[in-house]
Amino acid sequence: MDPVTTFALIGLVGIGSQWLAWRFQLPAIVLMLAAGLVVGPATGLLVPQATFGELFKPIIAVAVAVILFEGGLTLNFKSLKDAGPSVTRLVVIGAPLGWLMSTLAIRYGAGLSWESSIVFGGIMIVTGPTVITPLLRQARLQSRPARILKWEAIVNDPIGALAAVLAFEVFLALYGSLTLAGAIWHLVQGITLATVLGFAGGWVIAWAFRRGKVPEYMKVSVLFGAVLLIYAASDYVLHESGLLAVTLMGIYLANTHLPSLDEIRRFKEHATIILVSGVFVLLAASLTMADLQTLSLRTVLFVLVVVLIARPVTVLVSLIGTGLPWQEKAMIAWIGPRGVVLVAVSGLFGTQLVDLGVADGAQLTALAFALVAGTVVLHGFSMAPLARFLGLTAASKPGLLIVGGSRWSLNLAKALEKAEIPVLVVDRNWFRLRAVREAGIPTYHGEILSEAAEHSLDLAKYGAVLAATDNDGYNALVGTDFGPEFGRNNVFQIGRCEGAEGRQELPAQLGGRQFGPGTSYEDFARLVAEGWSFRTTRLSEEFGLEDYMAANPDAKIFGYVGEGGLRLVEGDNPPEVRPGIRIMALSKKREDRGQGAVA
Incomplete structure (x- = not known):
């Protein structure tokens, strides 16, 4: 096999193994080992020493x-x-x-x-920082032992x-x-x-x-x-x-x-x-049958x-x-x-x-x-x-990290806690967190982008981030910063004030995904002041999504809670749901009419 084809095969096998590991939640290192043994000593398709010679x-x-x-x-x-x-x-x-x-x-x-x-x-001495982090997330270990294991791997x-x-x-x-x-x-x-x-x-x-x-x-x-x-x-x-x-x-x-x-x-x-x-x-491919x-x-x-x-x-x-x-x-x-x-x-x-x-x-x-x-x-x-x-297991479901303390973010946090979803509200302003603290919801006072927050917060227990401050630029900064760690699909921000700044608006590629239909901070504040609130409603065979929308025509759906935890949605397209799923939506306050089970 010529060197160019060999490089292509190595890239395909190596990166392909990493992707399969991510797709099926398996240790990437085991898949790369298996793939290297298959293309190497098992089949002879890849013989690095023969291909590269003295350059190996x-x-x-x-x-x-x-x-x-x-x-x-x-x-x-x-x-x-x-x-x-x-x-x-x-x-x-x-x-x-x-x-x-x-x-x-x-x-x-x-x-x-x-x-x-x-x-x-x-x-x-090295315990494998690239290996232990995925294991910690899968096991949902408590904060202190998880932090010790992570930092031991990084420093050693x-x-x-x-x-x-x-x-x-x-x-x-x-x-x-x-x-x-x-x-x-x-x-x-x-x-x-x-x-x-x-x-x-x-x-x-x-x-x-x-x-x-x-x-x-x-x-x-x-x-x-x-x-x-x-x-x-x-x-x-x-x-x-x-x-x-x-x-x-x-x-x-x-x-x-x-x-x-x-x-x-x-x-x-x-x-x-x-x-x-x-x-x-x-x-792995350079191993011979004699080595094995x-x-x-x-x-x-x-x-x-x-x-x-x-x-x-x-x-x-x-x-x-x-x-x-x-x-x-x-x-x-x-x-x-x-x-x-x-x-x-x-x-x-x-x-x-x-x-x-x-x-x-x-x-x-x-x-x-x-x-x-x-x-x-x-x-x-x-x-x-x-x-x-x-007894060292943390919350069984991945939670939501909300950046920005406000009346409506408190309302959202209460709904999530009622649905047994871990939630943490972060703000640099101590006064804005007062109502959240009084409600008994976990808070962090400080700059979420600082090294202190990185070292003191157990981010492994949260599966998504929502940037929800009244500053569009700061929301975009939070979304951009947390994108590599949480994955772009799991970083959201509230709707921007479209048209307010014209050509001076932030580029669309900065920040996180749109939270629900793109409701802005001011609109959230106004709707909550008018009596709207976040609620989770369980769907069933008898009461499906169409029935829910018929009963709540003005509701704005922002996510749903299933077996895997909370899933936030982007845009106003209704999510694909099945019976047993709980819809999380912002809706007008209504009298209970016996339709659906509010959780």
Whole structure:
């Protein structure tokens, strides 16, 4: 197969697996593994080493460099401080202890050499931020344990990479030098060079972006070029120091608080998804039947030791003295799925260890796949039942986050609570939240777009956002900001004041979807003042949607509540409903005429 067709196949298989995982609510990493094995060792359709030849290792290395740089961009030291003492202990105590426990598990469970065990044990610190977030949403875990698991994965992502890189640098120095002094000098050179280039590259980028030396539309391109330049320069001067350099560069930029860093990070996340998909499929397809045959009962023993001993001991020791209930400690100790970073880095370092003369380094890729598949399957299927058993399950239905406190948003929140839909009303004005607080509805006083809100709010329990302030521009900003996190289909805003500003109106592509028929803030306020209110009405075989509209001809339908929770609608087209669904609508106050069951 020619290289162009191979790239197309990799893209189709990788991105296709990601889409199927989203469509059927399955772990993407398991589907990518299965797809890579099918097109690789099972059918021989894709043989990466034969297609790319000597370029195979550099392709993997460059992709891993970008992935590790993106991981470094997530390590904000202020975020670590705000995440709480439990996360700090899981990083400060848990990372080195986890490295030790993982190394012992590989050495005595899988039977690998100390060299391979120490390098692989370092990257096993990472618990897979791209894997654990979907699992948390599916399991609907309570706020505190979910937040701890999420931030542990985010912060340990670059730390695990750094540990593996440093361990590999040690063995590279030892195997490449004849004397201990020479090995130490080589290691010092590597760490110093990578540190200088990484921080220098980050400083130059931050200076250029702040001083306006780079136009906005070129910032992502310049950043990509800088990552590749720093990686190549460091690697050229000292072999295999580039990964450490770009990781440190990402960490430096994450703590510079650049105004455009959020947009850059989002683009990098999208690029990383593409690279992760490609690397995962390439590495899975590069496995041979001989590699798969090396997986034995010792592999199963290795996975069980990691899941049942290494992870629980690491977490339970780290969390001593934190005051967390034993149920939360047990949940955190059990959940530790590994992700694509583990596979990508171990696949790269495995081949490098073989080049150094460590023969069993060739087994790292297969072991990484086994650990990823085992932990994702075990934790993915057990997380929700265990959360229910321990009493750590949050609200069973995804709720609505309402941005903007007002009389009519309070009316909407009451209707949702009556329908047993979790709701949170957010506003920067304490006075506007007074009536909501008095009604006993959960509130958050502060800026929803701030870092403080991001760190203190458990957004996983809400499935949709409604921007409902009296400022169209702010509503559009909220919708635009939350779009990538919640998905564009789940971010809504109330109707804009059409025609009020003429050509100065905000572009239609900014903001969220239209909430219902597009009623504006002023119209909502007027209708509620006239006695209109939000109500949910259950439909039945005898009383369907047509009957409801006949009885309430002026009603404005904004959503419906079904088994899956709340679903908001866009426009004035009636939703497709079935008996048992509860319509949520704004309607005039009427006397109960015995039609429909108001819930």
